[in-house]
Amino acid sequence: MAFQYAVLRAVPRVDRGEFINVGVILYCQAYDFLRAAVAVDGSRLRALSAEADVEAVRLAVGAIARACDEPVGSARENTGLATRFGMLTAPKSSVVQPSPVHAGVTSNPEQTLADLMTRLV
Incomplete structure (x- = not known):
């Protein structure tokens, strides 16, 4: 399934544009699946910026993971998983930013999420 x-x-200094990968959000409509897996490596983050607020990054990615798991906020955010995925992956100029959206096929979205985490984070 697609x-x-x-x-x-994580972009500790937005003005510099340097980042490290700290998670993956995966949406599969056919399996009614929306999940995020996250892992913040504080030492890698501080290598980009000694002043990086690692705890704030952990809180931000944790909030994104929770937003995948359950409806939060306004009614618009809760109209469906596709809408929620779109809102979570909309471009942002903040310390935690999503990449462009990519596509693939899977028969097991949970395993695909784990594989993407291993490969990309």
């Missing part, structure tokens, strides 16, 4: 995903990036 799926879409975006990589979550």
